[in-house]
Amino acid sequence: MTDTRRRDILGATATAIAERGLCETRIADVAERVGVSPALVLYYFPTKAALLTDALIYLDRLFYESVAEKLEKAATAEDRLVILIEESCPKQTTPGELPDSWVLWPATWEMARLDPTLAAARARLDEAWRSQIVSIVEDGVSSGEFVDVDAKDFSIQLAAMLDGLAIEAMLGDPTVDAERMSQLARSFARAVLKRG
C-alpha cells in the first residue's frame, strides 16, 4: 500500500500549506502530520519543491473530480449549473479533513507563475473546468432551458467570476461571504442564460 502512504503525504502537505502558508511549510510539518520521519517524505518525493507542487495538483484534481461526480447526478442543465456554483463557494473545513481547495488556489497561482510544469497542470485542470461549464450550457441550450449564447465566452466569464468571488470570500471580505457569492454568480448566469 505504498500508494496510500503517498496520498497521505500529499494530503498532509495540503493541510500544512493551508494552515501554515506556502512559505512557512517545512518538510518536518508534513512528516509530523503523517506521523513519520522527515526522511520518509524525501523517500517518496525527490525534493521539497516537487512535494509542494504535487500536493497542490493533487488537491485541485480531487476537487474537480468530486464536483464532476456530483454533477452527474443532476437532471437538468440548470440544476447542474447551480451545483457547480454552490460547490465553488468556499466552505469551512473541520480540522482533520482535507482543506478546502480554494484556500490553496493563491498558492497554486503563486507557484505556477514561475514553474512551467505546475502552470501546465493548472491550465489543463482549468480547461477541463471550463469545458464542464460549456457542456452544461450547450445541454441547456439544446433542451430549451437556456437562451442560445456563446458557451465558450460564458464559461470563461463565469469561471473567472467564481475565482474572483472565491478569493474575497476565502479572505473573509465582509462584503462577500459564501452566501452572497453564490447569489451574485447565479444572478449573472440568469441574466445571460435567460431571455438573453
Place this chain on the structure above:
Amino acid sequence: MTDTRRRDILGATATAIAERGLCETRIADVAERVGVSPALVLYYFPTKAALLTDALIYLDRLFYESVAEKLEKAATAEDRLVILIEESCPKQTTPGELPDSWVLWPATWEMARLDPTLAAARARLDEAWRSQIVSIVEDGVSSGEFVDVDAKDFSIQLAAMLDGLAIEAMLGDPTVDAERMSQLARSFARAVLKRG
C-alpha cells in the same frame, strides 16, 4: 531623503518577489537590487515579513492611485469604465521598472490568508476599487448612458471577473490573453449596462 530610500527598498522588494517568487525572495536579493547592504534593509524594516507585506501593499496602492488618476481625465462614464478595464489587463513590464501589480496579487492573497493586517489592508484597497466602479456606474445611470442597475452588485461581479481573468492572462493561459480578457470584460459590462 530617507523616504525615497524606503520606497526604493519597497520597489526592489516587489521586483524581487515578481522575479523570484514570494518564498524564494531573500533579504539579500532586495539589498542587491537597491545596491546596499542587507543590514540596511533591516534598518528600515523590523523584519523580513514586515518588508514583504509592506511591499505588497505599497505596489497595490500605487496601482490603484495610477488608475484613479487616469480615470479623472475621462469625460463619459463609458470611457471611464473602459479605461478601468484596460488598466486591469496584465501588461509586459520591461526590466528595471516596477513589476505589473497583477503579478503580485497571488502573493498578496496567499500572505493575507494568514496575516490579518495584510488582509485588512487588502480589503480596504479592494473596497476602494469597487466603489470606484460604483461611482462610474452611478454617473452613467444618471447621465442616461447606462441602464439602471444595482451598482453595488455589478461592481462586485466586475471586480471579481477582472481578478479571475487577470489570473489566467498573467499565467499565460492560451485561451485568455490580455486582448481576450478585455473583450470578455467589456462584453459583460455591455450586456448588463446597456438595454438591461
Place this chain on the structure above:
DNA sequence: GCCAATCCTGAACGGCAGTTCAGCGTACCT
C-alpha cells in the same frame, strides 16, 4: 569646529531546515 543624529556597513552569530546516508526491521519469494 564640535556634538548629535542619521545613514550605513562588515562581520559574526545562531539556528534552522533540506538533504544524505548507512543501516535496521519486515515481508515476501524461492
Place this chain on the structure above:
DNA sequence: AGGTACGCTGAACTGCCGTTCAGGATTGGC
C-alpha cells in the same frame, strides 16, 4: 531458512539566511 527488496528511521551534515551589533562616515545644527 536464506536472501532480497522495500519501507522506514536516526543522526549527521552543510550551507544558508535572518538578525544583531559595534562602530565608521556624513550631515546639519549651534
